[in-house]
Amino acid sequence: MRFSVMLEQLSGGMVKSLGIFVLTLVFSLPLGLLVSFGRMSKNKILQTIIKGYISLMRGTPLMLQLLVVYFGPYYLFGMRIGGSYRFIAIIVGFSLNYAAYFAEIYRSGIESMPVGQYEAANILGYSKTQCFFRIIFPQVVKRILPAVTNEVITLVKDTSLSFSLAYAEMFTIAKQIAAAETTFIPFVVAAVFYFVFNLVVAVGMETIEKKLNYYQ
């Protein structure tokens, strides 16, 4: 196989890896915030359920979770799987998993906020929602950015776990070509891809961090 053909096939995989990455963030970042609210809820039942969810997500391998999300509907309800459901299962699996991690990060940020900020907002007449979104959340974002960066970098690498559902992203294709052509080169390309991807992520996050450095 010519190198250019190989690259062409791999680049198709890159786009799909990128898709998983972006969609996972789009869903898991807001979902994580909701989950963190549940985790901090005064309602003990809700709190316990969310605690269980978080420890399940963090305590079992992501690959296993992907398999459960993908095959679960078939074994539980006899639903037909495959086709576009493969991709949906990947996004659902990743989002549920990352939401759990993000929820704990949000929680640590929210709980680290001094009570005086809430009290000042309360006295000035902000409603609870206004207080959260105008005063608390922007400061939380700044506080949790380093922890979020860590997760995002892990996510770049975790997208390769989609190979367990035989979804044709970067790593799956690299493995296929490597096996068919008995060559090591696709792995090198894959390594370069993940590395550069993460470099871009790191630079991007650093830029955001710097932007938020206008206050202490």
Added chain:
Amino acid sequence: MKILEMNHIRKTFDDLEVIHDISLSVKEGEILSIIGPSGSGKSTLLRCATMLEKIDGGEILYMGERAAWTEPDGRRVYPKGAREKEIKSYFGLVFQNFNLFPHYSVMKNITDAPIVIQKRPKDEVYKEARELLAKMGLSDKEDAYPCQLSGGQCQRVAIARALALNPKILFFDEPTSALDPELTGEVLKVIKSLADLHITMVIVTHEMAFARDISDRIIFMDKGVVALEGKPEEVFDADHTRIKEFLGKFNRV
């Protein structure tokens, strides 16, 4: 007219009653200072008046109308909705440690609530905020962030932020206790200038000379009760064991 009335206020933390049956009132334009030893319940009383803490007994009136009370069965009632907003608009509070919003510039700290909460026109709010900043001697700081200011400057911004909402009464909880002695003077001067404008104020302070100078009336609190109340000279020169002890400690420091 009485801006604030607190009648038979009680406040308990866990099993500890911190405020025992305190009553007080503040007339329009009046300046009331509250002094007393640490732990006597001064902050708690202010936090009850500003609804940061819920009372366990008694009633609070703003502008002659009930703003919070307890029913005979002990249930506390705090109005919600539009009435709650109205009550909140009557008072402002200046904290010991400022509690400015660090992610907002000085200007935004002052103008955000009037624009977002009171829905007042932006130009008008900005114009007023600039006037307030000038009064605070901070005209050159409107684009600065709180982290770039000294403690005294932060406290003056916090005062401007409270005033921007045009409260009927302004509470101060030890506004200078977090400041170096050199910075205390500038904040006290600003508060004094507010007194000259006849702004109604309740000030909890450990600055005895200041309290004596500025106040129309002084309350000496001790162990959760009003131990002494009156004109500054009446309280400071009273033949009263506890206040003599208290002031004696101060003079020694």
